[in-house]
Amino acid sequence: MKIDEYIGLDREDAFQTDDEENQAERVCGHHDQDDDTESDVTLPSPNSSGYCLDLNNSSWPQSYRESVDMLKGVTPPSINFLKGSGATGLIGSSSFRKYQSNDDESSLGKSLISEVISEEEVPASTLSASQQRISVNESIPSQKLCSFTQALVNGINVLSGIGLLTTPYAIKEGGWSSLILLLIFGIIACYTGILLKRCLESSPGLQTYPDIGHAAFGVAGRLMIAVILYAELYAACVEFVIMMSDNLSTIFPNTSIDIAGIYLDAHQIFAIIGTFIVLPTVWLRDLSLLSYLSVGGVGASILVVLCLLWVGAVDQVGFHRAGTVLDLANLPIAVGIYSFCYAGHSVFPNIYSSMKEPSRFPLVLIVSFIFCWFVCTGAAISGFMIFGDSVESQFTLDMPIKFAASKIAVWTVVIITISKYALTLNPIALSLEELVPSSWLRSYGVSIAIRTALVVSTLAVAMTVPFFAYLMALAGSLLSMLIAIIFPCACYLSILRGRLTKLQISVCISIAIVGVVIACVGTYSAIIRIASQLD
Numbered sequence: 001m002k003i004d005e006y007i008g009l010d011r012e013d014a015f016q017t018d019d020e021e022n023q024a025e026r027v028c029g030h031h032d033q034d035d036d037t038e039s040d041v042t043l044p045s046p047n048s049s050g051y052c053l054d055l056n057n058s059s060w061p062q063s064y065r066e067s068v069d070m071l072k073g074v075t076p077p078s079i080n081f082l083k084g085s086g087a088t089g090l091i092g093s094s095s096f097r098k099y100q101s102n103d104d105e106s107s108l109g110k111s112l113i114s115e116v117i118s119e120e121e122v123p124a125s126t127l128s129a130s131q132q133r134i135s136v137n138e139s140i141p142s143q144k145l146c147s148f149t150q151a152l153v154n155g156i157n158v159l160s161g162i163g164l165l166t167t168p169y170a171i172k173e174g175g176w177s178s179l180i181l182l183l184i185f186g187i188i189a190c191y192t193g194i195l196l197k198r199c200l201e202s203s204p205g206l207q208t209y210p211d212i213g214h215a216a217f218g219v220a221g222r223l224m225i226a227v228i229l230y231a232e233l234y235a236a237c238v239e240f241v242i243m244m245s246d247n248l249s250t251i252f253p254n255t256s257i258d259i260a261g262i263y264l265d266a267h268q269i270f271a272i273i274g275t276f277i278v279l280p281t282v283w284l285r286d287l288s289l290l291s292y293l294s295v296g297g298v299g300a301s302i303l304v305v306l307c308l309l310w311v312g313a314v315d316q317v318g319f320h321r322a323g324t325v326l327d328l329a330n331l332p333i334a335v336g337i338y339s340f341c342y343a344g345h346s347v348f349p350n351i352y353s354s355m356k357e358p359s360r361f362p363l364v365l366i367v368s369f370i371f372c373w374f375v376c377t378g379a380a381i382s383g384f385m386i387f388g389d390s391v392e393s394q395f396t397l398d399m400p401i402k403f404a405a406s407k408i409a410v411w412t413v414v415i416i417t418i419s420k421y422a423l424t425l426n427p428i429a430l431s432l433e434e435l436v437p438s439s440w441l442r443s444y445g446v447s448i449a450i451r452t453a454l455v456v457s458t459l460a461v462a463m464t465v466p467f468f469a470y471l472m473a474l475a476g477s478l479l480s481m482l483i484a485i486i487f488p489c490a491c492y493l494s495i496l497r498g499r500l501t502k503l504q505i506s507v508c509i510s511i512a513i514v515g516v517v518i519a520c521v522g523t524y525s526a527i528i529r530i531a532s533q534l535d
Helices: 011-015 064-069 086-092 148-159 162-174 176-201 209-251 266-283 288-294 296-313 331-341 348-353 358-390 404-434 444-464 468-495 502-534
Strands: 026-028 051-054 113-115 257-259 262-264
Touching: 064 209, 064 348, 064 404, 148 296, 148 348, 148 358, 162 176, 162 209, 162 296, 162 331, 162 358, 162 468, 176 209, 176 331, 176 348, 176 358, 176 468, 176 502, 209 266, 209 348, 209 404, 209 444, 209 468, 262 266, 266 404, 266 444, 296 358, 296 404, 331 468, 331 502, 348 358, 404 444, 468 502
Parallel strands: none
Antiparallel strands: 026 051, 051 113, 257 262
16 A cells, blocks of 8 residues: 655635635536636546536545545645634634534435536526536646646655565565566556546546545445545554564664563564654644655655665675465465555545546556556565565565665665655544534644544554564455455446446456455455464
């Protein structure tokens, strides 16, 4: 997972003014073809079903779009969910008040997609400007949309995640032939990303992954996808804590504490220290600075791989032939790790919605996946040839710390982990804050309590199950497989049913079946491996 902002895009500016804050805004699937003031960038024509989306729909989660935007990292807008005016704290932000709807407006049963109101039923002259029929991209100033290059950087940044560090270990588990699966999964994940694009095109009002789930399967679909997306982000936060613990303990291996008969080794100590370091960043009211730093994930991935190659070639650790061709018994673990490497689908709809030229989104996906596959494959081959069967769950843990390149790699991983933790946890915290009565959120302390509890829970899980590779295999097999493989196919078949060819239907069903089988086998294998480690 991977966890990982569009270019200067602020959705609140697009859809909300002081006068319209509490009005229902609607984006409809029929455009005014004669409107000369339209942006020259438009979404593809909606499907023939004539649907439109109520943007003020109060179905949980409402904060998903803005919070996930921060994960992309390039020229981010400031997020103001926690910014209050004076002592009003959390609800001082008009953007957050939008999510705290009145009881009579907050029905989960409200349909995400409703039929278009004809001009005869509601005269256009009676509608405010925000209620006119416009496409999503037409309502956003073109200068705030992503160029192709910016969208490409966003896509690469999303896919440049922590799975890279574990790819050599995946070869150890599954054998050299398992690398073929890394390529195959990359192709399938890229294709399912394009399926999400087609789902978004079915109605201009669809902008996020939960929106797609709502359109396909109603409120249940929205809630299920949202919960799984947040679970994936939570798993990434747990992995971040383990990463900080493991890498810092390689730099200070002899650290230990014995207090009142309670012994803490280096891993446990640095897990606690790392958590205390990231805790203040979770309390920040403005995460834009961290979002700028997180875009360094692309450069950090390249830098860490270059350090690995430097250790092998220049520092003369050397490259060696090792490993088996194929290990079927442990292959499910490798499959789960490879799946985690392509866990970016939660953000893809946001990237598509932010583009000036959404028709070029498939090219963004293709280039991003090629880059991810190339870097991950290079790291996997190099890492396993250098360290062989002794390779650990993160190849930075095998790099001799006496070398400068090793220290650079380890500290790069630690710094990037610290910068991404708060951004990854923020969507989860905001979604939980939506469920709290608005009167409680007048105190900033409630938000701090929620976020602190989440951080402490990730520490507890990381210290209880400190198995980086096996947790990644579990998250990849269960969560990433659902988000990246199964749900895109299911939503595509549901939303566009009746308009697909037999070949398209067959391909989607086949991919979904393969995803279900892999998810079941991989999840079972990861749980068994974790259980054996806990015994």
